[in-house]
Structures are given as structure tokens and as C-alpha cells.
Amino acid sequence: MRIRLNVPPGLIVLTVPPLSLYLHLPWCVRKCPYCDFNSHALKGELPEADYVTALVCDLDQDLPRVAGRRVESVFFGGGTPSLFRPESIARILGEARRRLPFAADVEVTLEANPGTVERGRFAEYRAAGITRLSIGVQSFNPRHLEALGRIHGTAEAVHAAEEAHAAGLANFNLDLMYGLPGQDVWEARTDMERALSLAPAHLSHYQLTLEPNTPFYIHPPRLPHDEQVWQMQQECQTLLHNCGYAQYEISAYTRAGRQCRHNVNYWRFGDYLGIGAGAHGKLTSANRDTIVRLWKVRHPAAYLQDAGTPAGIGGITEVTAGDRAFEFMLNRLRLMQAFAAADFESATGLSFSRVRATLEQARTAGLMEMTDGQWRTTPRGQTYLNDLQARFLPEAAAASLDTPDAG
Numbered sequence: 001m002r003i004r005l006n007v008p009p010g011l012i013v014l015t016v017p018p019l020s021l022y023l024h025l026p027w028c029v030r031k032c033p034y035c036d037f038n039s040h041a042l043k044g045e046l047p048e049a050d051y052v053t054a055l056v057c058d059l060d061q062d063l064p065r066v067a068g069r070r071v072e073s074v075f076f077g078g079g080t081p082s083l084f085r086p087e088s089i090a091r092i093l094g095e096a097r098r099r100l101p102f103a104a105d106v107e108v109t110l111e112a113n114p115g116t117v118e119r120g121r122f123a124e125y126r127a128a129g130i131t132r133l134s135i136g137v138q139s140f141n142p143r144h145l146e147a148l149g150r151i152h153g154t155a156e157a158v159h160a161a162e163e164a165h166a167a168g169l170a171n172f173n174l175d176l177m178y179g180l181p182g183q184d185v186w187e188a189r190t191d192m193e194r195a196l197s198l199a200p201a202h203l204s205h206y207q208l209t210l211e212p213n214t215p216f217y218i219h220p221p222r223l224p225h226d227e228q229v230w231q232m233q234q235e236c237q238t239l240l241h242n243c244g245y246a247q248y249e250i251s252a253y254t255r256a257g258r259q260c261r262h263n264v265n266y267w268r269f270g271d272y273l274g275i276g277a278g279a280h281g282k283l284t285s286a287n288r289d290t291i292v293r294l295w296k297v298r299h300p301a302a303y304l305q306d307a308g309t310p311a312g313i314g315g316i317t318e319v320t321a322g323d324r325a326f327e328f329m330l331n332r333l334r335l336m337q338a339f340a341a342a343d344f345e346s347a348t349g350l351s352f353s354r355v356r357a358t359l360e361q362a363r364t365a366g367l368m369e370m371t372d373g374q375w376r377t378t379p380r381g382q383t384y385l386n387d388l389q390a391r392f393l394p395e396a397a398a399a400s401l402d403t404p405d406a407g
């Protein structure tokens with residue numbers, strides 16, 4: 001659903017993009033030593049009913065910001081959403097549907113940890129309204145699973161994928177990581193072969209990164225050399241390609257028609273409501289010509305207490321013109337699909353002239369290509385994505401306007 005006001009032709013107008021709903025469920029059985037997500041080891045009983053009530057109050061508070069809009073996708077992320085019973089997921093979806101219209105073909109994803117998947121559980125999630133699963137496998141190698149502090153072994157990882165098929169949820173993603181402590185290229189390739197043998201509709205392949213404030217950052221494990229990591233990525237990409245999985249984003253591969261609509265909406269600079277502890281939202285108002293970001297208090301205890309009240313809002317900020325251009329590029333350049341000047345203008349409300357010089361410089365550097373007015377990140381641009389994105393930082397973009405031949 002795109003909303004455009006009546007405006008004279010040629011005028012650049014901020015257009016309201018599709019709307020997604022993100023729900024954050026912040027608990028895990030144990031905290032993995034590499035993870036910097038807002039996730040917390042569960043101590044004692046899961047406050048399931050109270051948290052569901054808090055989510056509904058939170059949603060009620062945000063509702064006026066999205067009046068009249070339709071939800072195209074829903075994503076239960078975490079944390080480990082599969083710690084929540086199917087009845088709770090059904091209740092959240094029921095309450096959300098009572099408040100907001102859902103698209104007839106709405107995509108509803110739930111993240112699941114293989115260590116939490118009891119027999120029959122996925123079928124119950126499906127009955128609750130889940131249409132897609134994202135299963136955090138990471139590896140099938142017991143040595144690596146242990147080094148990563150995972151709560152599951154190889155058998156549970158395989159079982160989770162089989163359960164997904166058995167439940168009629170063939171539209172599932174497997175998360176795999178590579179560049180793991182002590183991993184060699186053969187092991188990374190073997191992980192990918194095992195993943196592909198389970199016939200996921202979608203595969204996310206992440207290089208392990210050492211995130212500040214995690215145990216892995218403080219006491220870094222021995223990681224493979226850069227050349228080995230590069231080879232892992234190349235060989236796994238070839239395996240994916242040979243099995244009919246096309247790369248559509250820097251870390252995401254899929255069989256035809258199975259792209260994650262929710263994530264694609266983020267990467268196209270779409271809108272989303274962020275409900276739950278620490279959840280972030282981004283909302284466009286065409287008639288006010290504003291884009292705002294708002295986020296909720298991060299700690300689950302504070303969230304349980306304050307959700308749905310002003311104290312439950314962690315912060316709210318308007319995205320300035322310079323930031324709009326950077327944030328659009330930060331997201332959009334991750335996708336393999338090309339974009340046109342009009343896509344930039346409708347999503348940001350800014351003239352394409354703001355980024356044209358920087359794009360041209362990136363093209364000269366071999367990081368972008370342009371055909372028939374459609375801009376696309378090159379393979380070299382994917383390799384140096386951080387550098388490419390940094391060119392659009394407000395200060396860097398301003399400098400490039402001053403020196404159009406640099407770069």
C-alpha cells in the first residue's frame with residue numbers, strides 16, 4: 001500500500017512505504033558468548049503472560065502513529081521467541097489483528113532455536129498463524145556448536161529442520177555462521193552441504209564477528225585467517241548457487257519467490273513498528289514530511305514495568321535530510337536488486353542530486369554499476385560494503401559534492 005498526496009508533477013514527495021511489525025522477545029536459555037543482541041539468559045520462570053500483556057500495551061501506545069495502515073509482514077525476533085508457547089504467539093497475533101489490518105498474504109516469521117523445539121511444536125505455531133520459521137542452526141559440527149556456547153547439538157539442528165517440513169512450514173530459513181573458532185574451509189563447506197541437504201527455502205550465511213562487550217570480544221578465540229574466511233565464503237556461495245539458491249542480499253540466499261519479505265522491507269527503507277524490549281521502529285508521515293525513529297526501553301524488567309506508558313519509550317528522533325540519504329543507502333546497497341532515482345526520492349523525500357556525485361564516484365571505483373538508470377552494488381562493492389556505505393555518511397557526501405572528481 002503506497003500513499004501519495006496530490007502534487008504537481010516533478011515535485012519530490014516523501015511516499016509512505018509498506019509497513020511491517022517487529023516483535024522482540026528478549027529471553028534465551030543461555031546467552032551465547034558472541035551475541036550482542038538484546039537477549040538475556042532466563043533466570044527463573046519466563047514471565048510469559050505478563051510480557052504478552054506488555055506487548056499489547058506497547059502496541060496500543062504506538063497505534064495512532066500508523067492509523068489506517070496495513071501490516072504486510074510480522075517478525076517475532078529475539079532472543080529466542082520459540083521459548084514462548086504457541087498459545088502466547090496466537091494471543092499476540094490475535095490482539096495485533098484486532099488493532100491493525102493484516103494483508104491477506106501476510107508473512108509471519110518466528111525465530112526458533114533448535115534447542116527449544118519439542119515434537120509437534122512447529123505445527124502448533126503454524127496453527128497459531130506462523131507462516132515462516134527462521135532456525136538458528138549456526139553449525140552442524142559438535143565441536144563448533146560447543147565453542148559457540150549453543151544449547152543444542154547436531155541432531156537437534158537436523159530435527160528442527162525436519163519438524164519444519166513435517167509441520168507444513170517448508171518456508172523456513174536456516175542461519176549458519178562461518179569463520180568460527182578453529183574452523184577450516186572443509187568444515188565450513190561441510191556445514192553448508194548439511195544445511196542444503198535439509199532443503200531450506202532460505203539460507204542466511206553470516207561471518208562470525210566479534211562484537212564489543214561480548215565474551216568473545218573480551219577474550220577473543222582463535223579465528224581462521226582472512227584468506228581462509230574468504231575461501232569459505234566463496235566455496236559456500238558456489239555450493240548455494242549450484243543448488244539453485246540465488247543471493248539477493250549480502251548474507252541471504254533463497255530459492256525463487258522465497259525472499260524474506262520482512263527483511264526486504266527493511267532493506268528497501270520501508271516502515272516498521274518495533275514492539276518489545278529495546279525494539280526499534282521507523283515510521284514515515286507523508287503529510288508532515290517526516291521520518292521518525294522510536295525505540296523502547298531495553299531492559300526486560302523495565303519494559304515489563306513501563307510498556308505502554310511514556311516511560312516505556314526509550315527515545316524518539318526525527319531522521320534529518322542528511323541521515324535519510326545515508327540510511328537509505330546503508331540498507332538499499334545490501335540488496336542485489338537495482339534501484340532507480342525515483343526509489344531514492346520517494347523513500348527519502350530528497351532530490352537524487354544529493355547522492356548522484358557519490359554514486360558516480362563509487363561507480364568509478366568499481367563499487368557500483370548503472371544500467372538504464374538502475375543502480376546496483378557490484379561484487380567488488382559487496383566485498384567492500386562498509387567502505388561503500390561510509391561514502392554516504394552526511395560529512396563524506398558533503399565533501400564529495402565539493403570535490404566531484406575525488407574517489
Ligand SMILES: C[S@@+](CC[C@H](N)C(=O)[O-])C[C@H]1O[C@@H](n2cnc3c(N)ncnc32)[C@H](O)[C@@H]1O
Binds near residue numbers: 111138175209210
Ligand atoms: C538474533 S539471532 C536469533 C536466532 C536465535 N536466537 C538463535 O540464535 O538460535 C539471529 C542470528 O544472528 C546471527 N548472529 C548473532 N550474533 C552474531 C555474530 N556475532 N556474528 C555473526 N552472526 C551472528 C546468528 O546466526 C543468529 O542465528
Ligand code: SF4
Binds near residue numbers: 037
Ligand atoms: S540464542 Fe540467539 S539471541 Fe540468544 S544469545 Fe544465542 S545467538 Fe543471541
